[in-house]
Amino acid sequence: xxxLKESGPGILQPSQTLSLTCSFSGFxxxxxxxxxxxxxQSSGKGLEWLANIWWNDDKYYNPSLKNRLTISKDTSxxxxxLKITNxxxxxxxxxxxxxxxxxxxxxxxxxxxxxxxxx
Amino acid sequence: xxxxxxxxxxxxxxxxxxxxxxxxxxxDIYNGLAxxxxxxxxxxxxxxxxxxxxxxxxxSRFSGSGSGTQYSLKINSLQxxxxxxxxCQQYYDYPYTFGxxxxxxxx
Numbered sequence: 001x002x003x004l005k006e007s008g009p010g011i012l013q014p015s016q017t018l019s020l021t022c023s024f025s026g027f028x029x030x031x032x033x034x035x036x037x038x039x040x041q042s043s044g045k046g047l048e049w050l051a052n053i054w055w056n057d058d059k060y061y062n063p064s065l066k067n068r069l070t071i072s073k074d075t076s077x078x079x080x081x082l083k084i085t086n087x088x089x090x091x092x093x094x095x096x097x098x099x100x101x102x103x104x105x106x107x108x109x110x111x112x113x114x115x116x117x118x119x
Numbered sequence: 120x121x122x123x124x125x126x127x128x129x130x131x132x133x134x135x136x137x138x139x140x141x142x143x144x145x146x147d148i149y150n151g152l153a154x155x156x157x158x159x160x161x162x163x164x165x166x167x168x169x170x171x172x173x174x175x176x177x178x179s180r181f182s183g184s185g186s187g188t189q190y191s192l193k194i195n196s197l198q199x200x201x202x203x204x205x206x207c208q209q210y211y212d213y214p215y216t217f218g219x220x221x222x223x224x225x226x
Contacts, residue, residue, distance in 0.1 A: 037215075047155075047163065047206055049215035062214040064120075096162060103210055105153030105168035112162055 002026035004036075004097050004110035011116045018087050018115060022080040022097030029055055029075050035100040036080040038071065040093040041112075048093075052100065053080055087117045121145050121209050125218030131226045136197045140221045142207035144188045151211030154183055154192045157220075158203045166205075167192060199225065 004024040012018060022036060029036060038050040051071040052060045061069045070083040080097060094114050098106035122145040132138045142152065150170040155163035165174045167183035170190055180195040194201055202225055207218040 046219050047208070047217040049208075049217065052213075052215075060213050064214070100210075104172075105165050105174075105208065105210060106155075106163070107165045107168070107174060109162040109164070 002099060002108045004099060004108060006095060006097050006110045006113040008095065008113045008115055010114065011118060012087055013119055014088055014117055016087050016117075018082075018084040018091070020082045020084075020095055020097075020113065020115075022082075022110060024078050024080070024097075024099070024110075027099060027101075028078070029053070029073050029080065031055055033102040035103055036073070037098050037100055037106060038080075038082045038095060039098060039106070039109075040091075040095045042093045050084075050095075051082060052103075089117050091115070092117045120214055121148060121212055121216050123207055123209055123216050123218040125207055125221055127221060128219065129222045129224070131224045132197050133226045134197055134199065138194045138197055138223065140192045140205050140207075140223075142185075142190045142192075142218050144190070144209055147187050148209045148211035150186060151209055152183075152185070152190050153208045153210065154181075155206045155208065156201075156203045157206065163206060194223075197225075 008020040034055045037052040053071045068085045073080045094112040096112045098109040100106050124143045152170045154167040157163040171183045182193045205221045
Protein backbone atom coordinates (compact mmCIF):
# COMPACT_ATOMS: atom_id res chain seq x y z
CA UNK A 1 0.00 0.00 0.00
CA UNK A 2 1.45 3.32 -1.12
CA UNK A 3 1.15 6.22 1.30
CA LEU A 4 2.76 9.63 1.52
CA LYS A 5 2.53 12.19 4.29
CA GLU A 6 3.82 15.74 4.39
CA SER A 7 5.01 17.51 7.51
CA GLY A 8 6.05 21.10 8.06
CA PRO A 9 5.91 24.06 10.43
CA GLY A 10 2.36 25.20 9.71
CA ILE A 11 3.12 28.87 10.11
CA LEU A 12 6.20 30.99 9.50
CA GLN A 13 7.14 34.61 9.04
CA PRO A 14 8.05 36.39 5.82
CA SER A 15 11.67 35.91 4.73
CA GLN A 16 12.00 32.63 6.66
CA THR A 17 12.90 29.32 5.05
CA LEU A 18 10.24 26.63 4.74
CA SER A 19 11.37 23.05 5.31
CA LEU A 20 8.98 20.29 4.31
CA THR A 21 9.33 16.54 4.74
CA CYS A 22 7.52 13.87 2.74
CA SER A 23 7.53 10.50 4.49
CA PHE A 24 6.39 7.64 2.31
CA SER A 25 5.88 3.88 2.35
CA GLY A 26 4.97 1.18 -0.13
CA PHE A 27 7.66 2.09 -2.65
CA UNK A 28 11.32 3.03 -2.83
CA UNK A 29 12.90 6.12 -4.35
CA UNK A 30 15.83 3.94 -5.33
CA UNK A 31 13.64 1.99 -7.77
CA UNK A 32 14.46 2.65 -11.42
CA UNK A 33 12.12 5.27 -12.89
CA UNK A 34 10.65 6.41 -9.59
CA UNK A 35 10.08 10.08 -8.87
CA UNK A 36 8.62 12.18 -6.05
CA UNK A 37 7.33 15.65 -6.72
CA UNK A 38 6.08 18.63 -4.75
CA UNK A 39 2.97 20.56 -5.79
CA UNK A 40 1.19 23.40 -4.03
CA GLN A 41 -2.29 24.85 -4.10
CA SER A 42 -3.36 28.23 -2.79
CA SER A 43 -6.75 28.42 -1.12
CA GLY A 44 -9.44 27.98 -3.75
CA LYS A 45 -6.87 28.21 -6.52
CA GLY A 46 -5.22 25.92 -8.97
CA LEU A 47 -2.26 23.59 -8.72
CA GLU A 48 1.37 24.63 -9.17
CA TRP A 49 4.16 22.11 -9.69
CA LEU A 50 7.30 23.00 -7.71
CA ALA A 51 9.97 20.32 -8.07
CA ASN A 52 10.75 16.67 -8.86
CA ILE A 53 13.46 14.35 -7.62
CA TRP A 54 14.20 11.08 -9.41
CA TRP A 55 15.58 7.73 -8.33
CA ASN A 56 18.98 8.65 -9.80
CA ASP A 57 19.01 12.00 -7.93
CA ASP A 58 18.14 14.09 -10.99
CA LYS A 59 16.31 17.21 -9.86
CA TYR A 60 13.99 19.60 -11.68
CA TYR A 61 12.60 22.89 -10.44
CA ASN A 62 9.93 25.34 -11.46
CA PRO A 63 11.85 28.37 -12.72
CA SER A 64 9.01 30.67 -11.61
CA LEU A 65 10.37 30.30 -8.08
CA LYS A 66 13.80 31.19 -9.37
CA ASN A 67 16.52 29.84 -7.08
CA ARG A 68 14.44 29.52 -3.93
CA LEU A 69 13.84 25.77 -4.14
CA THR A 70 15.96 22.84 -3.02
CA ILE A 71 14.71 19.25 -3.26
CA SER A 72 16.51 16.29 -1.74
CA LYS A 73 15.89 12.73 -0.58
CA ASP A 74 16.91 10.18 2.04
CA THR A 75 16.36 6.86 0.32
CA SER A 76 17.26 4.79 3.38
CA UNK A 77 14.53 6.41 5.45
CA UNK A 78 11.95 6.76 2.64
CA UNK A 79 11.79 10.54 2.81
CA UNK A 80 11.93 13.46 0.42
CA UNK A 81 12.44 17.08 1.37
CA LEU A 82 11.73 20.51 -0.01
CA LYS A 83 13.19 23.79 1.15
CA ILE A 84 11.88 27.15 0.01
CA THR A 85 13.85 30.22 0.99
CA ASN A 86 12.64 33.77 1.48
CA UNK A 87 9.01 32.87 2.06
CA UNK A 88 6.37 35.49 1.32
CA UNK A 89 2.65 35.79 2.08
CA UNK A 90 2.06 34.77 -1.56
CA UNK A 91 3.56 31.35 -0.69
CA UNK A 92 0.71 30.60 1.70
CA UNK A 93 -0.74 27.35 0.36
CA UNK A 94 -1.30 23.67 0.89
CA UNK A 95 1.82 21.76 -0.08
CA UNK A 96 1.56 18.22 -1.41
CA UNK A 97 4.11 15.55 -2.19
CA UNK A 98 3.19 12.91 -4.72
CA UNK A 99 4.66 9.84 -6.40
CA UNK A 100 5.30 9.66 -10.12
CA UNK A 101 6.47 6.32 -11.50
CA UNK A 102 8.24 6.88 -14.82
CA UNK A 103 6.96 10.47 -14.82
CA UNK A 104 3.48 9.52 -16.09
CA UNK A 105 1.40 11.70 -13.81
CA UNK A 106 1.27 11.71 -10.02
CA UNK A 107 -0.49 8.51 -9.02
CA UNK A 108 -0.45 8.83 -5.22
CA UNK A 109 -0.61 12.04 -3.21
CA UNK A 110 -0.14 12.91 0.41
CA UNK A 111 -2.91 14.58 2.39
CA UNK A 112 -1.15 17.92 2.11
CA UNK A 113 0.19 20.30 4.73
CA UNK A 114 -1.15 23.81 5.11
CA UNK A 115 1.56 26.47 5.34
CA UNK A 116 0.71 30.02 6.32
CA UNK A 117 3.15 32.88 5.93
CA UNK A 118 2.26 35.76 8.19
CA UNK A 119 3.99 38.43 10.25
CA UNK B 120 6.39 27.13 -20.34
CA UNK B 121 3.56 25.11 -21.89
CA UNK B 122 0.23 26.76 -21.13
CA UNK B 123 -2.76 24.52 -20.44
CA UNK B 124 -6.14 26.09 -21.23
CA UNK B 125 -8.96 24.14 -19.63
CA UNK B 126 -12.66 24.57 -20.38
CA UNK B 127 -15.24 25.07 -19.17
CA UNK B 128 -14.35 26.64 -15.82
CA UNK B 129 -17.59 25.32 -14.36
CA UNK B 130 -20.17 22.83 -15.47
CA UNK B 131 -23.60 21.85 -14.24
CA UNK B 132 -24.99 18.46 -15.31
CA UNK B 133 -27.71 15.99 -14.36
CA UNK B 134 -27.28 12.49 -12.97
CA UNK B 135 -26.80 10.01 -15.80
CA UNK B 136 -25.63 12.66 -18.21
CA UNK B 137 -22.37 12.51 -20.18
CA UNK B 138 -19.97 15.42 -19.61
CA UNK B 139 -16.80 16.41 -21.42
CA UNK B 140 -13.98 18.63 -20.19
CA UNK B 141 -11.38 19.96 -22.59
CA UNK B 142 -7.76 20.91 -22.26
CA UNK B 143 -5.71 22.66 -24.90
CA UNK B 144 -1.93 22.84 -24.71
CA UNK B 145 0.03 25.76 -26.16
CA UNK B 146 2.19 23.26 -28.05
CA ASP B 147 2.24 19.56 -28.87
CA ILE B 148 2.60 17.54 -25.65
CA TYR B 149 2.66 14.12 -27.33
CA ASN B 150 0.06 12.55 -25.01
CA GLY B 151 2.01 13.55 -21.90
CA LEU B 152 -1.20 14.45 -20.10
CA ALA B 153 -2.92 13.44 -16.90
CA UNK B 154 -6.38 14.17 -15.50
CA UNK B 155 -7.10 14.51 -11.78
CA UNK B 156 -10.23 14.69 -9.68
CA UNK B 157 -10.22 16.73 -6.49
CA UNK B 158 -13.03 16.81 -3.95
CA UNK B 159 -13.27 19.65 -1.39
CA UNK B 160 -10.68 19.33 1.36
CA UNK B 161 -9.04 16.33 -0.31
CA UNK B 162 -5.92 15.69 -2.35
CA UNK B 163 -6.12 15.34 -6.13
CA UNK B 164 -6.63 11.78 -7.36
CA UNK B 165 -5.21 10.52 -10.65
CA UNK B 166 -7.86 9.43 -13.15
CA UNK B 167 -6.09 9.23 -16.49
CA UNK B 168 -2.43 9.23 -17.55
CA UNK B 169 -0.77 9.21 -20.96
CA UNK B 170 -3.90 10.98 -22.20
CA UNK B 171 -6.03 7.83 -22.42
CA UNK B 172 -4.87 5.23 -19.84
CA UNK B 173 -7.19 4.63 -16.93
CA UNK B 174 -5.46 4.61 -13.53
CA UNK B 175 -5.96 1.53 -11.38
CA UNK B 176 -9.29 1.48 -9.59
CA UNK B 177 -10.85 4.36 -11.53
CA UNK B 178 -14.39 3.58 -12.76
CA SER B 179 -14.66 2.83 -16.45
CA ARG B 180 -17.17 5.67 -16.95
CA PHE B 181 -14.10 7.95 -17.02
CA SER B 182 -12.16 8.09 -20.27
CA GLY B 183 -9.52 10.29 -21.83
CA SER B 184 -8.77 11.04 -25.45
CA GLY B 185 -6.93 13.43 -27.68
CA SER B 186 -3.56 14.06 -29.25
CA GLY B 187 -1.24 16.89 -30.17
CA THR B 188 -2.54 19.96 -28.39
CA GLN B 189 -6.18 18.96 -27.81
CA TYR B 190 -7.31 16.57 -25.05
CA SER B 191 -10.56 15.74 -23.35
CA LEU B 192 -11.92 13.91 -20.31
CA LYS B 193 -15.32 12.29 -20.66
CA ILE B 194 -17.51 11.09 -17.83
CA ASN B 195 -20.31 8.77 -18.91
CA SER B 196 -23.45 8.36 -16.84
CA LEU B 197 -22.63 11.02 -14.25
CA GLN B 198 -22.88 9.85 -10.64
CA UNK B 199 -23.34 11.99 -7.52
CA UNK B 200 -19.84 11.05 -6.34
CA UNK B 201 -18.38 12.65 -9.47
CA UNK B 202 -19.14 16.13 -8.13
CA UNK B 203 -15.64 17.57 -7.82
CA UNK B 204 -13.07 19.77 -9.51
CA UNK B 205 -11.08 18.33 -12.39
CA UNK B 206 -7.61 19.36 -13.51
CA CYS B 207 -5.44 18.46 -16.47
CA GLN B 208 -1.64 18.41 -16.22
CA GLN B 209 1.04 18.16 -18.87
CA TYR B 210 4.23 16.29 -18.01
CA TYR B 211 5.74 16.24 -21.50
CA ASP B 212 8.12 19.05 -20.61
CA TYR B 213 9.38 20.93 -17.58
CA PRO B 214 8.04 22.89 -15.86
CA TYR B 215 4.99 20.69 -15.46
CA THR B 216 1.85 22.80 -15.77
CA PHE B 217 -1.78 22.36 -14.78
CA GLY B 218 -5.02 23.60 -16.24
CA UNK B 219 -7.00 26.05 -14.11
CA UNK B 220 -9.62 23.44 -13.31
CA UNK B 221 -13.27 22.67 -14.00
CA UNK B 222 -15.79 22.64 -11.17
CA UNK B 223 -18.48 20.05 -11.85
CA UNK B 224 -21.80 20.40 -10.05
CA UNK B 225 -25.13 18.62 -10.20
CA UNK B 226 -28.02 20.35 -11.90
